[in-house]
Structure formats: C-alpha cells, structure tokens
Amino acid sequence: MARRPRKRKPRKRRRIDPQELKKIMGETVSVKCAFCDGKGKDPFGLLSTLSDCQVCLGAGKVKVRKPVTKCAFCEGTGIQPYTTSRLHCSACGGKGSVTVIEPAMDCPTCGGTGVYPRRPHPMPCHTCKGQGVVPKRQLVIGEGNW
Numbered sequence: 518m519a520r521r522p523r524k525r526k527p528r529k530r531r532r533i534d535p536q537e538l539k540k541i542m543g544e545t546v547s548v549k550c551a552f553c554d555g556k557g558k559d560p561f562g563l564l565s566t567l568s569d570c571q572v573c574l575g576a577g578k579v580k581v582r583k584p585v586t587k588c589a590f591c592e593g594t595g596i597q598p599y600t601t602s603r604l605h606c607s608a609c610g611g612k613g614s615v616t617v618i619e620p621a622m623d624c625p626t627c628g629g630t631g632v633y634p635r636r637p638h639p640m641p642c643h644t645c646k647g648q649g650v651v652p653k654r655q656l657v658i659g660e661g662n663w
C-alpha cells in the first residue's frame with residue numbers, strides 16, 4: 518500500500534508583529550498647524566490677540582498620523598468653510614491635514630470634494646468625513662491579508 522503523500526496547502530498567514538503594528542499605526546508626522554499658519558496664536562484673536570491657537574495649543578505644529586493628505590473640506594486652510602464663523606474645520610479639526618488609508622479613491626458620495634451640500638451651510642461629507650477620499654478596501658487588522 519503506497520502511502521499517499523499528504524498534500525499540504527501552502528497557507529501563508531502573515532502575522533503582524535505588535536512592534537510592526539505599532540509602527541504602522543503609530544507613525545505620526547508633525548505638520549504646520551493650518552489654522553494659525555504655524556504661528557501658534559489664535560488667528561482671529563477671539564479671546565485676545567495673545568490667545569494661543571486652539572488647534573495646536575500654541576505649538577504651531579500638530580501631529581497627524583501618516584499617510585497624510587490635505588483636508589478636502591477646508592482645502593487645507595484649517596478654517597471651517599462656507600460659514601462666517603471663525604471656527605476650525607470640523608473635518609480635520611483645524612489641522613488642515615488628515616490621515617488617509619491607502620490605497621484610496623475619490624469618495625463616490627461627494628466626488629472628491631469632501632462637501633455635503635446642506636443648507637444653509639454645507640457640511641463635511643458623511644461618507645469620507647470631508648476627506649474627499651475613502652479607503653479602497655477595508656483594512657482588517659489581524660487577518661494578515663494585506
């Protein structure tokens with residue numbers, strides 16, 4: 518009786534090292550605070566002209582997790598568009614930059630503008646949260662097929 522060689526299915530499961538995961542998830546870059554243009558002061562001087570910027574708390578820089586793209590909703594200005602209120606952008610929190618999961622594609626809901634046309638003031642698009650782009654595929658951490 519011939520022994521049938523057991524066929525082994527090549528099952529490659531890439532386990533993600535916690536260190537590696539930390540590196541992927543935790544890598545942040547320092548970018549210039551868009552709201553105050555890196556000056557660290559409230560650009561509108563709402564409380565006082567000496568007030569610290571409410572976005573970067575006076576640092577002039579903010580940390581954004583990589584990969585970073587320009588906020589589509591405010592076009593990177595950090596200021597809430599379409600209103601006269603002098604608030605920071607509700608899509609990026611005033612940073613002007615947002616994290617995008619790659620590969621990304623233009624948001625099908627807003628066509629990449631990041632804007633949801635609501636009256637009286639447009640809002641950040643619900644689908645892409647104002648980023649203008651959405652991840653092409655869902656990132657499933659721990660399953661190892663990405």
Ligand SMILES: [Zn+2]
Nearest residue numbers: 550553570573
């Ligand atoms: Zn600032």
Ligand SMILES: [Zn+2]
Nearest residue numbers: 588591606609
């Ligand atoms: Zn923004």
Ligand SMILES: [Zn+2]
Nearest residue numbers: 624627642645
């Ligand atoms: Zn959208």
